[in-house]
Amino acid sequence: MKAPLFEFPSYQYEIDDWEFKKKGLLNRINKSKYIRTNLQTFETDRQTNNKNYIHYLEEFLRPELLKFCQEAKVNFQMTDAWCVRYYKGDHQIVHNHRGWGFSGILYVEFDPNIHTPTCFVAPWQDPIIDSTSLAFPQNVKEGTLFIAPSFTHHFVHPNTGEERRVVIAFDLLPNLPNHQSINSFRECDNINLS
Numbered sequence: 001m002k003a004p005l006f007e008f009p010s011y012q013y014e015i016d017d018w019e020f021k022k023k024g025l026l027n028r029i030n031k032s033k034y035i036r037t038n039l040q041t042f043e044t045d046r047q048t049n050n051k052n053y054i055h056y057l058e059e060f061l062r063p064e065l066l067k068f069c070q071e072a073k074v075n076f077q078m079t080d081a082w083c084v085r086y087y088k089g090d091h092q093i094v095h096n097h098r099g100w101g102f103s104g105i106l107y108v109e110f111d112p113n114i115h116t117p118t119c120f121v122a123p124w125q126d127p128i129i130d131s132t133s134l135a136f137p138q139n140v141k142e143g144t145l146f147i148a149p150s151f152t153h154h155f156v157h158p159n160t161g162e163e164r165r166v167v168i169a170f171d172l173l174p175n176l177p178n179h180q181s182i183n184s185f186r187e188c189d190n191i192n193l194s
């Protein structure tokens with residue numbers, strides 16, 4: 001029988017009352033300043049939004065983030081959030097966000113008949129055929145929220161459609177117990193230094 005030692009902890013939710021909430025969200029993200037650098041094959045407000053989505057998104061996603069915290073059995077803090085827009089031909093190369101914590105993708109403007117969800121690279125090699133496995137989240141549509149470990153490599157295939165593909169990405173870090181907390185370490189550090 002199978003006796004798995006590890007699991008890949010990814011989570012998927014649908015935002016309640018999406019059509020209503022989408023209007024408010026678009027209103028907000030459309031006011032952002034988007035830039036496209038030489039290294040970016042997409043446009044984003046990551047460098048310009050001064051992390052001002054964080055409190056808004058935490059409220060916006062509260063029911064789904066609460067479910068996630070319950071399922072993952074730990075509390076999290078959102079540390080960054082940004083919007084990415086992919087026009088025709090835009091894509092994103094393989095990358096990850098950091099070595100710990102989780103990252104989320106909220107699909108805001110997404111046509112399942114044209115666009116593809118973010119593609120994830122399995123963190124381990126397939127032991128039978130010795131190849132790298134790729135996987136998409138299933139049944140993704142506007143209002144889908146997908147959360148996976150931040151260390152997972154992922155990428156976005158080129159947008160072949162005329163309609164843009166818009167997502168909001170964000171990072172979540174677990175709240176560590178006091179003895180492991182970076183803040184408490186800093187407090188101790190300050191005490192020692194003073």
Ligand SMILES: [Fe+2]
Nearest residue numbers: 095096154169
């Ligand atoms: Fe990413």
